[in-house]
Amino acid sequence: MFNHTFIFSPGTWFGEGKIVLNMVEEELIFNTNWAVQNRDFAGKVMCAQDIQIQGLSENMRNELTFYDFQTKTFSVDMENQNVGRIVGTGVFDDKMIAWEFRNNDMNFEGYETYQQQPDGSYMMKGEYVTSDQFRTQIEARIWPQSKEASNTDQDESEEES
Numbered sequence: 001m002f003n004h005t006f007i008f009s010p011g012t013w014f015g016e017g018k019i020v021l022n023m024v025e026e027e028l029i030f031n032t033n034w035a036v037q038n039r040d041f042a043g044k045v046m047c048a049q050d051i052q053i054q055g056l057s058e059n060m061r062n063e064l065t066f067y068d069f070q071t072k073t074f075s076v077d078m079e080n081q082n083v084g085r086i087v088g089t090g091v092f093d094d095k096m097i098a099w100e101f102r103n104n105d106m107n108f109e110g111y112e113t114y115q116q117q118p119d120g121s122y123m124m125k126g127e128y129v130t131s132d133q134f135r136t137q138i139e140a141r142i143w144p145q146s147k148e149a150s151n152t153d154q155d156e157s158e159e160e161s
Contacts, residue, residue, distance in 0.1 A: 013142045014145060019053065021135070047063070047065070095116045099111065120143070121141055126139075
């Protein structure tokens with residue numbers, strides 16, 4: 001479990017990727033920002049994920065809570081303005097973290113997988129579908145704030161020289 005810094009350690013994560021909706025023929029580019037909190041007294045990890053899709057003025061926000069960590073599994077709750085609150089299950093191993101939401105009263109199901117890369121970033125893939133067959137496919141890369149900040153500082157110092 002502690003091979004992963006994403007979700008299992010507090011911090012800020014940034015990401016960028018693309019979203020494909022089955023009702024729209026174009027790819028939508030998005031940026032994301034994760035704020036991962038420390039585990040609370042009950043062992044729960046609270047996260048806020050903000051998503052900004054280019055060309056849309058309104059951000060989307062997911063509130064996620066990860067809990068009931070076992071050797072290779074965990075539980076997850078996700079809440080947002082569009083879906084409400086939904087409960088799912090997750091798995092992880094040395095290189096991957098994944099969760100899914102299925103068999104619920106919300107007529108909404110899907111999954112997300114996060115594959116750890118050698119540089120500490122994660123490649124993410126996800127897919128969600130509603131009962132009326134609206135399908136969303138997501139691909140992204142996320143990385144911890146510290147790596148991005150050091151790259152940005154380096155770029156700025158090179159520009160100043």
